[in-house]
Every structure is written in structure tokens, then in C-alpha cells.
Amino acid sequence: MIVVGLTGSIGMGKSTTAAMFREAGVPVYDADAAVHDLYAKGGAAVAPVGEAFPGVVRDGAVDREALRRQVLGDPEALKRLNAIVHPLVGRDRVGFFERAQAQGADLVVLDIPLLFETGGHANMDAVVVVTAPAELQRERVLARPGMTPARLDAILAEQMADAEKRARAHFVVDTGRGLEAAREQVAEIVAVLRDPARTPVLTPASTSGRDRTAG
Incomplete structure (x- = not known):
């Protein structure tokens, strides 16, 4: 099973790309x-996070903004x-792998916002970075409620x-080109990863996913 970090x-469009x-x-x-589930009422992270950060638990759930x-x-x-949350997420992820393996998946994607920052990229077979022009990124994020x-x-x-991030990636998806172009880039990445004859030795590349996998 090939494990891909996304x-x-x-504001770069990672959730859209994951879809x-x-x-x-x-x-x-x-x-x-x-993490949302862990922070919700009854979630495994509520008690330990509340103990470590007094005042962030409200009505039985972690208030993410207060945290x-x-x-x-x-x-x-x-x-x-991170010392509290990462082990809990790790256990949840084990369940995901078990389900994927039972379903016969040959490829899985782990959508992790801070993949490089936490060092998680070292455990991936390949890394896909989602990008967009800086001005479009700011426009997207500042349109969110409460964002300044x-x-x-x-x-x-x-x-x-x-x-x-782009320099460290194996593949890059540029959502600034539009949804259809991004979808084509994703399809090409999946095709390359599933075809041993086309999959090169995975070394970091700074080119786009479409350019990286062309040919």
C-alpha cells in the first residue's frame, strides 16, 4: 500500500484537493x-487538554478558538x-489503515495540515503539496468569517x-488554475503512483504535479 501525505x-485548497x-x-x-472528533463532547482529548490548558473546555468540549x-x-x-493530541490521532489513523487494507486499497492519502512542520513527511512514500498564488490564498482566507x-x-x-513546501514535495497541485485543472493534476498523480512502470524514484521536486508526472 502506497501512503501519500497531502x-x-x-487557504491553498487542500480540502478541495482531498475530495x-x-x-x-x-x-x-x-x-x-x-482532531475535531477528539475535541468534541465525549472525545478522548477533552480531559487531558482541559487539564493542560485551563479554561479551554466549555460544555464538555474543547473550545478550539480558546485553545x-x-x-x-x-x-x-x-x-x-501536540504531545497530547498526536498519540490519539495516531491510534485513530491505525483504524483507518486497517479498514483500507481490508478493502484492498493499494493507495491511501493522509490529509495532514502540518505534515512538514511535525516531521510526518518522513513516514510517507510520497508527498503532495497543494499551492496557489499568494494573493489568491489571502483572498480566500480573509473571506472566512472572523478572519483578519x-x-x-x-x-x-x-x-x-x-x-x-513545494521544494520538498514529490508532486504539487496548483489550485490557482481552477478546479478542472486541479482535478486533472490529481488524476495524473494517482495514475503515476499506481503504475510501477511510470513511477520514478521519488525524490523531492519543485515542479507542479502535472509537470512532474508528465510523460
Whole structure:
């Protein structure tokens, strides 16, 4: 089974791209959705996160905005949070792999927002980075309710620069070209990964997924 890491900075279109992989018949594990479940009422992370960060649990669930305010810009606080959440997500991911294997999947995608930042890319057979022009990224993110330029800048400061992610990627999907172009790039990546005769030795590339896999 080929394990592909899917990542990209905020506003690049990663969730949309993940949906395209699902449409192509590839099982996708959504790490952010898993965290949402862990933070929800009755979730396994509620008690330990509440103990580590007093005041962030409200009505039996973790208030993500309150938690964000406590960890944003504080590397030590983020490290404490990750030490709680990552093992729980890991156990959830094991279940995903077991289900995919039982279904005979030859390829799976792990949708992980901070894949490079947490070092998770080292465990992937290939990495796909989703990108878009910086001005389009800002336009998308600032259209979200409650988002401000200052908050966006703070989030970006916590993430690896897009250019560096692209340089480390095996494949890049550019959502700035439009949905159909992105869907074509995803289809080409899936085709290459499923065809041993076309799959090169996977080394980081900074070209687009379409250019990387052409030919």
C-alpha cells in the first residue's frame, strides 16, 4: 500500500484537493476531522487538554478558538498540546489503515495540515503539496468569517513557507488554475503512483504535479 501525505498552507485548497482524491477512489484520512472528533463532547482529548490548558473546555468540549489563543505564538504550549493530541490521532489513523487494507486499497492519502512542520513527511512514500498564488490564498482566507489580516499573518508565521513546501514535495497541485485543472493534476498523480512502470524514484521536486508526472 502506497501512503501519500497531502499537505498545504491555509487557504491553498487542500480540502478541495482531498475530495478530488476521494472522487478518484482513493481512501483519504482527514487528520483535522479526527482532531475535531477528539475535541468534541465525549472525545478522548477533552480531559487531558482541559487539564493542560485551563479554561479551554466549555460544555464538555474543547473550545478550539480558546485553545488557539493559548498556543498561538507559544512553541512550548504547542509542544504540550501536540504531545497530547498526536498519540490519539495516531491510534485513530491505525483504524483507518486497517479498514483500507481490508478493502484492498493499494493507495491511501493522509490529509495532514502540518505534515512538514511535525516531521510526518518522513513516514510517507510520497508527498503532495497543494499551492496557489499568494494573493489568491489571502483572498480566500480573509473571506472566512472572523478572519483578519493580523490573524492570517500569525497563522502563516506558524507554518512552513509555501515555497519550501513545494521544494520538498514529490508532486504539487496548483489550485490557482481552477478546479478542472486541479482535478486533472490529481488524476495524473494517482495514475503515476499506481503504475510501477511510470513511477520514478521519488525524490523531492519543485515542479507542479502535472509537470512532474508528465510523460
